[in-house]
Amino acid sequence: MKNYTFNGLIGAVLITVLLAVAILGLFWTPYDPMKLSFTARLAAPSAEHWLGTDEFGRDVLSRIIVGARASVWIGALTVSLAAIAGTLIGLISGYARGWVDAVIMAINNALLAFPGILLALGLLAVFGANQYGIIFALGIAYTPSMARVVRGAVLSLREREFIEASKIMGNSEVFTMLRHILPNCLAPITVLSTSMFGWAILSESALSFLGLGVPPPAPTWGNMLAAGRPFIEQAVWLGLFPGLCIALTLLGINLLGDALRDKLDPRMRGLK
């Protein structure tokens, strides 16, 4: 059990660093991330440019710092959107059952049948390719999986006797749902949310890669990764560092998510 807290600590450190960097990017970067410099194109990492420069001579470190903000922002908002919408739909569907459930789940399954990225592409065509377009598109694309997981949890929970006990006490259905069902769904919601955060960052990269992400020259880790691809043989740092940032962020989120799930569950208390 000691491992758990240790992992949680690593996760917390990684995420704190990420947030600090994202905030830092609002005020200060080593260089102007947009400034072109034709004298220093594709420079290798050096004392001057710690992480090197890209094909336009822009400082990679500065762009990563600024890009962190976009990535975190997109990840957090996407996950919040999917988690809230999905939980709500799942709760209603699982609790109401009957035809309400049948209709909701039919639509949900139809959406699930599309690959998430394809759905997001379609939605982006509607919302337009910018930061908020991406957030909406990905949020909607992820909602069905969240709804499905929550519905499953609700279905098994509502058969438990403490739900009946709540009914016997005269509690309203809404109260029962919020007081007894929702808190007991938190574990799967947390786990799925942390994975979704990772998917969101990756999908944003993929969409940027396809040219449908945050439009250049604004940096995100995804479009940096995409832009670095043609130069992978001359300048490996262009793709390496944004990729490393994405990987570390995902690692941090997952470790922290697991630790949070255990922390939030009273049953894990005292099991040291």
Added chain:
Amino acid sequence: MTQERLLSVRDLSLVVAQRGVEVVKKVSFDIEPGEIFGIVGESGSGKSLATRAIISLLPAAIKVTGGQVTFKGRDVLSMSEAGLRELRGAEIGLVFQEPMTSLNPSMTIGRQLEEGLTLHTNMPAPTRRERILAMLQRVGIRDPEGALSAYPHEFSGGMRQRIMLASVMLLKPALLIADEPTTALDAVIQRDVMELMVELTKAEGTAVLLISHDLPMVARYTSRIVVMEKGSLVEQGTTEQILEKPQHPYTRKLLSSLPIRGEVRTIDTVSAPMVSARNIVVDYPGRKSLFKKGTPKRALHGVSVDIHAGEVVALVGGSGSGKTTLGRTIAGLVNQSSGDILFQGRERSADWRNYRLNCQMVFQDPYSSLDPRMTILSLVEEALRLVPDIDRAAKKKRAYETLEEVGLGTEYALRYPHELSGGQRQRVAIARAIARRPKFLIADEPVSALDVTVRAQVLALFSDLQKRYGFSCLFISHDLGVVEQVADRVIVMQDGRIIEQGDRNTIFDKPKEPYTRRLLSAIPALDLTETGGVKLKWRLEA
């Protein structure tokens, strides 16, 4: 070992390997060929682990640290895996508590029964089939031919346990280990299965090692008993000695925990009843198939019950009798298809709020009836949330008082359900139900999931509270022993109908219906002896 002893266990000790906790401490006993031998103990006494060690089927975390197990002169603990396979099934058969999990759900009964025969004998296929059919016939399966190609889920719990028994007895083992073989079954079926087991093993000369927490049940069928507590063997002797002249305090405690008949109380049955259910019919929708609407299954066929102020009415019957459905209908968890439920003379639906405030329920399973994410205090406080006219502080105070009343001090208030034992959880469930001071309580098998001694404590608590607050109670149970202790009046149900009702003593002493007599034949009447023990008297069925 010179004498013809079947099984001999000497100084067997087991520990949980990781933590070094000793779970079985120097346990010794012997079993003679053909005898029925009992091990009695509550959960955590190590009785199951000790018997698993006999066939080297211990969980990975448990290690043998000392002792010897000798079966027919062979040392079992040092046997190779291949030797053990020869032993298991062929010479030592096993029947477990839960027949749903010990039969493979995706294999037909025929193939499962055949497995043992192919493995341990070289009988030709037609002979195997013959033997299986004969055995199924003997254990009372109505259509043995059909059963061969049926799957376990097509049978009821009792039938599955019979099939399990058939599969074990096919190989004519010298020893049958039965670990809580009937605990999951209701009282009547429990007795049928036990009788069958005794009859079969007697015919084959098989010895039985019967493990259970149910002392009267074990006593009924065994000649010798050992009693285990917390991993130690505290007393052993002939069944008679143990029952009538118990030496160890724990054995005495077990015996004194057996339910005894409560006093006769006078109940005002002239005034209008507190709760009155009239002609209740409940239909459950049938299983729907793809193109067919299911035919509804009728669970209750017009049942009427009156419960007076301060009266404890017991609803008894086997599984499928409709007793739980009736309780849940009166609680408002199931909707009746027709019929009326009156509370204090008024239609229940006229004032649901009042009914909810005054009607509470205690569920069977204290592991599932408490929200795992709430503290004990907030669980009890929640019951007071909708009670009008008392403020927050008073509610908190009342919650603490109620916890105190059920024997849980302030130190429990901020704990979570998983940190409590089963008995303590059931106390919380009772506290939650009585915190509102309801006028009517429905208790659905409130003590069935508890150990013997804990059950006695919870029942005593229940009776105390009932006397103090005088609530009416509908007490649903398949265990007539418990009913004899708490009920004023008894209603016997079968197949969704009430077949007999009357005050407790009449039902227990002069039952009219054969089904009631069958129910009663499953429990003993107790006579206390001067030596601190009991004499069990079994009622005759006819």
